[in-house]
Amino acid sequence: MQRSTAARKAVTRFVLDASVVIKWLFPDRPEESDAFHALQILHLIKHSRLPVIQPPHWLAEVAAVTTRLEPKRASAAVSLLFTLEFPISSGMDLYLKACDLSDSLKQHLFDTLYHAVALTEPNTIFITADDQYYRKAASAGHIVRLKDFTLPSGSKS
Numbered sequence: 001m002q003r004s005t006a007a008r009k010a011v012t013r014f015v016l017d018a019s020v021v022i023k024w025l026f027p028d029r030p031e032e033s034d035a036f037h038a039l040q041i042l043h044l045i046k047h048s049r050l051p052v053i054q055p056p057h058w059l060a061e062v063a064a065v066t067t068r069l070e071p072k073r074a075s076a077a078v079s080l081l082f083t084l085e086f087p088i089s090s091g092m093d094l095y096l097k098a099c100d101l102s103d104s105l106k107q108h109l110f111d112t113l114y115h116a117v118a119l120t121e122p123n124t125i126f127i128t129a130d131d132q133y134y135r136k137a138a139s140a141g142h143i144v145r146l147k148d149f150t151l152p153s154g155s156k157s
Helices: 020-023 035-046 058-071 073-080 094-106 109-119 130-140
Strands: 013-016 126-129 143-144
Touching: 013 020, 013 109, 020 058, 020 109, 058 143, 094 109, 094 130, 094 143, 109 126, 109 130, 109 143, 130 143
Parallel strands: 013 126, 126 143
Antiparallel strands: none
């Protein structure tokens, strides 16, 4: 993992991009490379070893993708994801940071909202499987690609 200054501090929480969560639901799809890494993250979450905080729209975005890919599985998938009860980050600072990122990176606001959580919440890192977004946003910090993710020292293990 390329470590930013924030990653060297004790990281206490993680933000999971929809691109990571979708791999939990469709790990066998050829388009879902690094699904094994995503499933490892899910395992850590289930065993309370990886604390997560999400933006307000995360479940809606995953539901939209799931409904598009396999509509018959969408209700069950959303119900299961809802039971994870991830804490939600919200507030004016989050939205302002997401707007700034969207403008400066020329990326969709829904994508930058995930990253903005990591940038506005203390000791938080954004995990994404979206290489295109990562290339544009890496310089902002607090971001790691799914394929490069390792559980930092100082996290629950």
